[in-house]
Amino acid sequence: MTRRLAFPVLALMLFAVAACDNAKAQTVQRTLPDDATLLTLSESAERDVTPDTMRARLMAQATSESAATSQSSVNAAMTRALNRVKALGLEVETxxxxxxQESPQRPQSLPAGAKPPAPLWRAQQSLIITAKDDAKLLEAVGALQTEGLALQELGYTLSREQQRGQQDEMFAEALQRLGARAEKAAAALDMRFEGWARVGLNGGMIARPVMMKAMAMSARAEAAPPVAAAGEQTISVTVDGEAILRRR
Incomplete structure (x- = not known):
């Protein structure tokens, strides 16, 4: 008996859901005046911003015939690097x-009794430093290069606080432009702008930070710290909406 009722009950439930959806759609339609016209518009805002944060990525690496020896060397180098960077009060993460394992190329011919090159184990770990104080970060990078770490990337990016602050201002600017466009469109159509049926804020998009590739310094080399200059990055946001227009 239960099996016979399963399909009718399911059909009744689906019908009820569909009826509710139709009722909601009709309710939304009835909220608009009969002479209303919906006009879809979009607007954007864009500006060039100088990033406030510098970011560097370095690499500690070691090679040996023993995996344990290579890893031990990297671990020791990373411990020293972390202690140095933390002592400067900079934000750091591993x-x-x-x-x-790397297999050296086998020579085409070997002298009698000679052994082929043994495989080598390479260990490496990266270190990422972030700071708003350019001079302090560059000083730390220079010191770590001297200790044998290789600088892989160096560049600028926007902090989360700077990103949000800029986006808030740009959303307000884009919304003002959107309202002005709605007023102009209504006037061109000999209608009046009464408000918005819907407005959407599309998340701000930030250009990916341009990282400057850096050449690796030789281990223990005495060298001046690297230099860098921040360039501008473009941020853009977009808003869209459905304007309600009515006859004059």
Whole structure:
């Protein structure tokens, strides 16, 4: 008996849901005046901003015939690097850690009794430093280069606070432009703008930070710290909406 009622009950439930959806749609339509026209508009705002944060990524690496020896060298180098950076009060985090084996190219001919080159184990781990104080970060990078870490990337990016602050201002600017466009469109159509049926704020988009590739410094080399200058990055936001227009 239960099996016979399952399909009718399910059909009744689906019919009820569909009826509710139709009722909601009709309710939304009835909220608009009969002479109303919906006009879809969009507007954007864009500006060039100088990033407030510098970011550097360095790599500690070691090679040995023993995986344990390579990893031990990297671990020691990273410990020293973390202590140095934290002592300067900079934001630091460790990145990926990789250990893999490299097989040297086998010579075409070997002297009698000579052994082929042994496989080597390479270990490496990255270190990422972020700071708003350019001079202090560059000083730290220079010191770590001297200790044998290789500088992989150096560049600028927007902090979360700067990003949100800029986006809030730009959304307000874009919304003002959107309202002005609605007024002009209504006037061109000999109608009047009465408000919005819907408005959407499309999340601000930030250009990816341009990182300057850096050449690796030789281990323990005495060298001046790197230099860098911040360039501008373009931020843009978009808003869209459905304007309600009515006859004059």
């Amino acid at each position: 990145g990926s850690y990789n250990t893999y």
